[in-house]
Amino acid sequence: MRLLALPLFLLLLLPLRGTAQVRDSSLAMTLVSVSYAYQVPGGDMALRFGANSNLGISVLYKTRSNWTFSAEAGFMFGDQVTEPGILLNTLNSAGQLVDQDGLMADVFLYERGYGIYLTAGRLFPIIGPNPNSGLLLKAGGGYLRHKVRVQTQKNVVPQVEDEYLEGYDRLTAGPSGLLYLGYQHTGNKRLINFHVGLELQMGFTTSLRAFNFDTEQYNSDSRFDLLSGIRVGWSLPIYRQHDDRYHYY
Numbered sequence: 001m002r003l004l005a006l007p008l009f010l011l012l013l014l015p016l017r018g019t020a021q022v023r024d025s026s027l028a029m030t031l032v033s034v035s036y037a038y039q040v041p042g043g044d045m046a047l048r049f050g051a052n053s054n055l056g057i058s059v060l061y062k063t064r065s066n067w068t069f070s071a072e073a074g075f076m077f078g079d080q081v082t083e084p085g086i087l088l089n090t091l092n093s094a095g096q097l098v099d100q101d102g103l104m105a106d107v108f109l110y111e112r113g114y115g116i117y118l119t120a121g122r123l124f125p126i127i128g129p130n131p132n133s134g135l136l137l138k139a140g141g142g143y144l145r146h147k148v149r150v151q152t153q154k155n156v157v158p159q160v161e162d163e164y165l166e167g168y169d170r171l172t173a174g175p176s177g178l179l180y181l182g183y184q185h186t187g188n189k190r191l192i193n194f195h196v197g198l199e200l201q202m203g204f205t206t207s208l209r210a211f212n213f214d215t216e217q218y219n220s221d222s223r224f225d226l227l228s229g230i231r232v233g234w235s236l237p238i239y240r241q242h243d244d245r246y247h248y249y
Helices: 002-013 020-024 162-167
Strands: 029-043 052-062 067-078 107-124 134-152 172-186 193-207 222-238
Touching: 029 067, 029 172, 029 193, 052 222, 067 134, 107 172, 134 193, 172 222
Parallel strands: none
Antiparallel strands: 029 052, 029 222, 052 067, 067 107, 107 134, 134 172, 172 193, 193 222
């Protein structure tokens, strides 16, 4: 909630004067954005997870010549874990997972992860209401990390908790690349600023767990994780305005 409140607080501090400058010329500005993406996995990622959601925050600097540089982060989450048999060897002869009291336990599997990136790109003002809007192309590199979250409800299930959890959570991470092509809209009156586009993340990852308890195998293979999707977001533009008022002495 604090991250979402920051752009609104900055907006209240900004003057509303001088909007014609945005309409008439390309300005150097900083865009603080919050966004949502619906992502579909590919490569090795598709063998473990289904589609997921991604909440992002970014800070992008645009020069007067429309080059862009950004730092951005996204938190991914979903409830589609498709890799079979992760908890298979924790089940009893009746196919049930029981807690420390011998009662049937409720255990759920979720997808969790995040990506952090630095990008560079270019804004092409061929469409939009002013020279600060248009097609945005950017590319960059960073770090991708994801895992299977094993969540117990009210039960205490020792076989999937504490140090045993590391044998099931599939914690994976590594360097990653990002490509984005979309439309950036910077409104003439500051309030209507948004972006929408196609995004591709490519992770060259490895497992951070040495051994999987369910497969009884060591993890040594490299992975190629893909995430593609549509990202939409709201942006807060921050830029310096020239004082064009007349002064009398």
